Amino acid sequence: MGQSFIRFALACTLTAASTTALAAPPGLLMTYSFDSLSGKFGQPQEIKARSFTLGATLVGEGYRASLFVPYISLEGPGTLVAGTVAGTNGPARRSEQGLGDMVATYTTDLIGGIQTKGFAMSATGLVKIATGNEDRGLGTGKTDYGIQADLAYRFNNGFGLTAVLGRQYYGDTPELPLLNGNYSTVGVNFPLGQSLFVNLTTSQRDELLAGTEKRKERAISAVYALDTTSALQFGFTKGRSTSSPDDVFSVSYVSQVE
Secondary structure: OEOOOEOHHHHHHHHHHHHHHOOOOOOEEEEEEEEEEEEOOOOOOOEEEEEEEEEEEEEEOOEEEEEEEEEEEEEOOOEEEOOEEEOOOOOOOOOEEEEOOEEEEEEEEEEOOOOOOEEEEEEEEEEEEOOOOHHHOOOOOOOEEEEEEEEEEEOOOOOEEEEEEEEEEOOOOOOOOOOOEEEEEEEEEEEEOOOEEEEEEEEEEOOOOOOOOOEEEEEEEEEEEOOOOEEEEEEEEEEOOOOOOOEEEEEEEEEEEO
């Protein structure tokens, strides 16, 4: 995903799930992720994008700070934006690859924390750094900003409810006039034994370009703790509009740096 913004919406969820699954309290978490998306986005030809993302998350007392650096390959027209492909009616691109847009996030706990039972609330700020080549469709060439509120309620049996409410502010480009917009995600998560953690979500995001549909997606992910300091995450996302990828598959390895 991630991210390009292909992973930014899942950053806090991934950290929380990994922290829940891992027995040891984390300090620095390293994330190695592979994502593959495909879809037609209202066009006759299928567009594919893949990314390998290196992430680092510093988990402190009441805060999390992350940086995600993606390497992207894109097959087909358009530009990779926020985990989807926009501007697909432009000149066709056979194949491009290179560094994507980096994403930095900072989360501070306002009520409770990621391991707290009961109600918890945090605030997150996000910055997309324009490191991807805009001429090759690997980025927009502009810096974007986002803010979001992360809400959660965790029961004594480990079952949890989550909600994310946010707003994205895009850098304006004449070739790709992106629209600022709101996004939201609601989900449930629960443990299956001591080592497996499952997360189900549904999300919606305002249209990126005038005249396009809102993004609507459903996702399932599972985090499996390999030991007390490492875990695997597997995820699948299904798009429900022409502005969303048809399918997104992801796999991540999370490791605590001791």
